[in-house]
Amino acid sequence: MYHFNFQPIFDNFDMLLHGAWLTVRLSLMAMVFGLIVSVLGAVAKTSGIRPLRWLVDLYVEVIRNTPFLIQIFFIFFGLPAIGIAMSPNTAALVALVVNVGAYGTEIIRAGIESIPQGQIEAGRALALSRVQILRHVVLKPALRNIYPALTSQFIYLMLTSSVVSVISANDLASAGADLNAKSFASFEVYLVLTVMYFLLAAGFSAVFAMIRRVAFSYPASR
């Protein structure tokens, strides 16, 4: 009969809370930098410059068709062989940004392409300036169209970030691994970790829903 022992977890709960904060911080940074990479990728892909498009295509396909675990191994263990060495935490952030950038590129490209050419022409007919058109006619509706896809990708990124613990970068999962090594209450530790990740995902999802209500509450055409 298995004896559950949650005591070491309660005793060291601050360790896990700190880990959770690190996961939130790492995910937020990866989301911001990942969004920048995604926008650049999408603009490059829709630019019509062929070699640039091929390069972005190659990046997107390679990242989307290989596991994140291999990507992080390659960045952390492989790149030092060609002179690019990073600390575990930096490698973790870089790997997450590279990973989410590939998915984000496709999502944002779809958003840009979802705006019919007629809208832009209508904007011009209303004598809107170039910047006004870009801001009100293209970007905002595009962002609204892809908002659900983008935010669920971000939540998936937060869950995936648990994998960075394998290169001993600091996050919630690695805090859990430390606690596990200290307490040997493996099942209990991972049960609590899983619940914490679930709550983090719910929290992110609630914040994204709030942002959506504030930013995209104007009436939709469809």
Place this chain on the structure above:
Amino acid sequence: MIRVFSSADVLFIVMAVRWTLILSAIAFAGGALGGMAIALARTSQRKALRQFAAGFIQVFQGTPLLMQLFLVYFGLAVVGLPINPLLAAAVALTLHASAYLGEIWRGSIEAVPSGQTEAATALSLGYADRMRHVILPQAMRVATAPTVGFLVQLIKGTSLASIIGFTELTRAGQIVNNATFKPFLVFGTVAILYFALCWPLSLLARRMETRMRRAITR
């Protein structure tokens, strides 16, 4: 002792692909059964079933696959079974796939117009006949592309089984890297092998999706 990265090492890595494929196949088969049950429960008339399926999906889509693997791995000891990486990975990935496929297939079932259900009911078809002959065949058309897309995600997901010590493609790469210390070459090779498995499926999924969209907007 560091030795050179030889053709024997490459062969060792390539042979490990079969464990990645076996694990993916087990998880996909199990996930197809579980996913069908979840999708049917999620679209059922009974509220309790719908809520159970919704909760199941939410839990498995809202937690990291890595944590699911660890929980099942250590959970085996809790229920008194010997610790076995293959069993743990197969169970965890099956549950994971059940949730994702369940959600994909729920969407596909709901995409079938409700008039189809009403017409089938008017013809006095029972639930089983209605599903088997009317709803599911139509839902399947919508479901194939995202299902193939999920298969790619599942194959990539099997790489995490290496962390609980199951020797598939990723773990084979780690073993070879520990002996040869050629991480750039070793993980490059492993990445190419994953790419070779996943890319054709991704292309297939995309082609199915375009074809389906064309069929719908005809």
